[in-house]
Amino acid sequence: MGLCTLISFFLSTFFLQTLSSLDFPIGSQVSLPIPSIYQPGFKGRAYVLDSSSNSSKFRVALNVEAISGRYFCSLIVLFDDFKVWASDHVVKFIPASKCVLELTHDGNLQLMDQFGFIGWQSGTSYRGVKMLHLEEHIGNLVLIDEANQIIWQCFSHPTDTILWGQQLKAPLPLTVFPTNSSVFYSFEIIQEKVVAYIYWRKNKYSYWQLKPHGNRTIEFMRLGTRGLKIFNQDSHKIAQILSDGTDPIQLFTMGIDGNLGFYHYSLKLGRVKPSYKLLGSCDLPLACGLYGICSPQNTCRYLQTGSIRDEINDRFETGMYNGICELFGDEVEMVQLKGVESILRSPYFILNISEESCVNSCMENCSCDSVVYSDQEKRCFQFGLVAGAREVYGENGQSFWVKMPKEKRDGTSNDTVKKFVAIGGRSNICKQASLLNRSSDWYSTILNPVPG
Ligand SMILES: *[C@@H]1O[C@H](CO)[C@@H](O)[C@H](O)[C@H]1NC(C)=O
Ligand SMILES: *[C@@H]1O[C@H](CO)[C@@H](O)[C@H](O)[C@H]1NC(C)=O
Numbered sequence: 001m002g003l004c005t006l007i008s009f010f011l012s013t014f015f016l017q018t019l020s021s022l023d024f025p026i027g028s029q030v031s032l033p034i035p036s037i038y039q040p041g042f043k044g045r046a047y048v049l050d051s052s053s054n055s056s057k058f059r060v061a062l063n064v065e066a067i068s069g070r071y072f073c074s075l076i077v078l079f080d081d082f083k084v085w086a087s088d089h090v091v092k093f094i095p096a097s098k099c100v101l102e103l104t105h106d107g108n109l110q111l112m113d114q115f116g117f118i119g120w121q122s123g124t125s126y127r128g129v130k131m132l133h134l135e136e137h138i139g140n141l142v143l144i145d146e147a148n149q150i151i152w153q154c155f156s157h158p159t160d161t162i163l164w165g166q167q168l169k170a171p172l173p174l175t176v177f178p179t180n181s182s183v184f185y186s187f188e189i190i191q192e193k194v195v196a197y198i199y200w201r202k203n204k205y206s207y208w209q210l211k212p213h214g215n216r217t218i219e220f221m222r223l224g225t226r227g228l229k230i231f232n233q234d235s236h237k238i239a240q241i242l243s244d245g246t247d248p249i250q251l252f253t254m255g256i257d258g259n260l261g262f263y264h265y266s267l268k269l270g271r272v273k274p275s276y277k278l279l280g281s282c283d284l285p286l287a288c289g290l291y292g293i294c295s296p297q298n299t300c301r302y303l304q305t306g307s308i309r310d311e312i313n314d315r316f317e318t319g320m321y322n323g324i325c326e327l328f329g330d331e332v333e334m335v336q337l338k339g340v341e342s343i344l345r346s347p348y349f350i351l352n353i354s355e356e357s358c359v360n361s362c363m364e365n366c367s368c369d370s371v372v373y374s375d376q377e378k379r380c381f382q383f384g385l386v387a388g389a390r391e392v393y394g395e396n397g398q399s400f401w402v403k404m405p406k407e408k409r410d411g412t413s414n415d416t417v418k419k420f421v422a423i424g425g426r427s428n429i430c431k432q433a434s435l436l437n438r439s440s441d442w443y444s445t446i447l448n449p450v451p452g
């Protein structure tokens with residue numbers, strides 16, 4: 001693998017034309033050539049705005065990047081070298097020959113290619129935009145008019161990161177779209193809860209949530225120096241998620257594995273460093289891929305043999321996975337996993353149903369790969385995937401059933417299934433105690449509630 005080619009085009013002529021390095025007036029244009037041959041790892045950047053004061057490390061760049069055989073063109077905001085906003089977070093722009101950033105005379109900020117094809121735009125024509133401006137202390141990229149009123153701002157278009165001082169307002173989520181995956185993750189405000197979801201096909205499953213005390217509707221969140229503060233409609237703080245580090249928090253981001261984390265700037269190391277991650281590896285939906293089980297030592301064990309597992313996970317990554325019965329037809333059966341729980345919850349469930357009917361409903365449904373049955377509420381959650389499985393000791397009032405190929409269990413995988421079926425029976429008193437802690441903390445916990 002070759003080293004990344006980092007080419008930074010500092011356009012000195014452009015900088016001479018602007019009043020300061022924080023402003024990009026209407027009529028300005030910057031462009032980057034696209035290499036004619038594909039070079040894996042290529043990155044081309046033209047820094048457009050730069051906050052050079054010492055307390056601030058924000059820069060705005062026109063960015064060309066090589067990913068999976070293509071060149072993408074985007075406008076990005078960097079905190080040090082950490083990408084905190086990108087125009088192509090959701091929709092990628094593949095330009096022909098050239099990547100051009102222009103703030104048109106009528107006030108539209110746009111990315112184009114050689115032929116004038118527009119790949120992204122702010123949509124702010126004829127609204128009096130005077131310039132693009134970088135708010136140097138907070139990293140907000142704004143389009144302002146003659147009266148310095150904000151017409152458009154990147155803070156209103158959250159991607160996977162929020163910066164210190166930035167608000168995340170319902171209903172806008174943070175999102176992450178991992179490359180080579182058929183899923184994406186989101187961090188959303190849903191009325192009285194904050195929830196992390198994994199989306200797959202038409203389904204979404206939650207794997208983390210925070211519900212402040214009482215029944216108060218969450219209006220917005222704001223990132224402070226110590227963590228994320230959660231506010232109601234009256235702008236009263238009703239909860240917070242604190243980082244456990246001592247360094248002042250600079251940003252909060254959702255990673256490509258769906259984890260949520262706080263970051264700070266380390267003066268000693270001169271770069272952005274993680275302060276605290278909200279979730280452990282076994283709390284992540286795809287910690288061990290499909291049909292994998294995460295253990296407290298953060299190792300993975302599998303319910304399928306190597307070749308089947310590879311096939312399932314390859315299909316899953318390329319968006320071709322449609323459930324285990326597409327691969328095995330009728331040759332499947334439902335197996336209860338003892339000592340294993342799912343961290344996933346579906347917002348859709350069937351109430352007032354027996355365990356047997358719950359398991360049968362999955363067996364008869366080719367879009368169902370697993371169910372979680374809760375004894376107490378007689379509640380049946382159906383899942384299109386076997387994901388988010390992790391070991392748990394003893395009973396937790398729930399049973400986890402997965403659809404498995406029949407004959408394959410008698411082959412080499414025989415071993416694995418049997419082992420997991422047996423785990424629950426062997427727990428000793430110590431393990432029972434740890435069960436109570438583990439099963440109560442994994443879902444729907446109230447973190448650092450604030451009275452009032
Ligand atoms: C910026 O940092 C440099 C080196 O750390 C220092 O010499 C300079 O005085 C600082 N400038 C301001 C405005 O703080
Ligand atoms: C995505 O998949 C392609 C083709 O399978 C591969 O070349 C590329 O390296 C993968 N990218 C990542 C980020 O894994």
Ligand SMILES: *[C@@H]1O[C@H](CO)[C@@H](O)[C@H](O)[C@H]1NC(C)=O
Pocket residue numbers: 214215
């Ligand atoms: C919470 O609010 C919902 C509707 O807003 C209401 O139906 C429910 O009874 C409330 N629950 C409590 C515990 O106040």
Ligand SMILES: *[C@@H]1O[C@H](CO)[C@@H](O)[C@H](O)[C@H]1NC(C)=O
Pocket residue numbers: 351352
């Ligand atoms: C649940 O089932 C019982 C017995 O079949 C029935 O009496 C009750 O109304 C059901 N409850 C709901 C919420 O459907």
Ligand SMILES: *[C@@H]1O[C@H](CO)[C@@H](O)[C@H](O)[C@H]1NC(C)=O
Pocket residue numbers: 203361365366367368369382383384385
């Ligand atoms: C089949 O299972 C899927 C879970 O992937 C669920 O969303 C769907 O509602 C189920 N269909 C029926 C008819 O139960």
Ligand SMILES: *[C@@H]1O[C@H](CO)[C@@H](O)[C@H](O)[C@H]1NC(C)=O
Pocket residue numbers: 410411412414415418
């Ligand atoms: C299946 O498991 C049993 C006992 O756990 C073992 O004796 C047997 O050899 C296994 N079969 C295969 C094919 O590995």
Ligand SMILES: *[C@@H]1O[C@H](CO)[C@@H](O)[C@H](O)[C@H]1NC(C)=O
Pocket residue numbers: 433434436437440
């Ligand atoms: C968790 O376990 C520890 C030690 O076993 C115990 O002291 C503590 O009270 C437990 N916490 C809960 C919430 O059960």
